[in-house]
Amino acid sequence: MNPVGATPCELCAGDGxxxxxxxxELRVIQAAEPEFPAFYRVVWNAHVAEMSDLDPGQQARLMAAVLAVEQVLREALAPTKINLASLGNMVPHLHWHVIARDRADSRWPAPVWASAERPVEPALAAVWAVRQPELARRIRERLDP
Structure with missing residues (x-):
């Protein structure tokens, strides 16, 4: 949990x-990003800010989960690229972004947080969004073999 007197942490207060x-130890969530329906986060449950706050075994388990989500997205969606990021500038609670990207998305080739280069391609977002139940099932299967 957050230190006493610190700003409340949204990843401690809820799933995110x-x-x-x-x-x-950790959780996988689908982010509420309508333009990027294949945007996931792997969140360490305890409130720590950096990978080096974890012991080597915990680091390995966290990265195994990140890679499992990446593999499911690659296999199921065949995206142009998977973006991985662990920033923590806005929410200093250890989490990794795992984002399937396509050349047709509105911000390609810039990061998803950049300004849109073109309108959202509704067909791409719709196709990926409709696959969310399947992706969630495959992620659970990968993490709980």
Missing amino acids: GALVWRNA
């Missing part, structure tokens, strides 16, 4: 998105 999978 649509919960896909959770264990005692």
Whole structure:
């Protein structure tokens, strides 16, 4: 949990998105990003800010979950690229962004946080959005074999 007197942490207060999978150490959520329906986060449950706050075994388990989400997105969607990021500038609670990208998305080739280069391609977002239940199932299967 956050230190006493600190600004409340949104990732301590709630899941941070649509919960896909959770264990005692971490969780996978689908972010509420309508333009990017294949935008996931792997969140460490305890309030720590950096990867080096974890011991080597915890680091390995966290990265295994990040890679599992990446593999599911690659296999299911065949995106142009997967973006991985662990920033924590806005929310200093350890989490990794795993984002399937396509050349047709509104911000390609810039990061998803950049200004849009063109209008959203509704067909791409719709096709990926309709696959969310399947993606969630495949992520759970990958993390709980």
